[in-house]
């Protein structure tokens with residue numbers, strides 16, 4: 001709390017309301033010397049006077065104590081918070097996309113190993129069938145996890161309206177795709193086209 005800053009602020013706000021020190025003092029039923037003292041930074045308004053004073057000056061107690069209007073600051077904090085969330089989301093998306101690649105890779109290796117084991121090693125037929133079934137289950141669940149991570153880890157950008165959207169699993173699986181683009185229907189404008197994959201949102 002900076003008394004001098006608060007004092008200057010009180011004077012500034014008082015003038016904005018076209019009030020003299022005397023008029024402000026009268027409104028608060030105090031002496032104009034007290035108002036003068038505040039404005040020179042030689043004392044703070046009594047707690048019981050803060051609310052009525054703020055009401056007269058059209059400011060908040062927070063403004064009074066800070067010595068300036070705080071809403072601009074709040075706006076900035078909000079903007080920073082939004083920026084932080086975006087950065088966090090982007091880094092999470094990068095992680096999910098990397099995990100998706102790793103998961104896909106592990107699935108392929110696991111399935112191939114199981115098939116090699118089932119075909120090369122001598123074992124009873126029942127065991128061979130069991131291993132092939134295990135390979136199929138591993139393959140399906142591995143692909144499912146890979147796809148989910150890939151969907152969650154980014155957006156697709158509509159080539160027409162440039163809006164970003166996350167496709168549903170159904171849309172994702174059905175869509176013809178290249179490495180960087182996928183044929184999808186935009187959630188915003190409804191047009192279908194080759195949408196580019198975006199990991200981060202700008």
Ligand SMILES: [Zn+2]
Nearest residue numbers: 158161186189
């Ligand atoms: Zn669109």
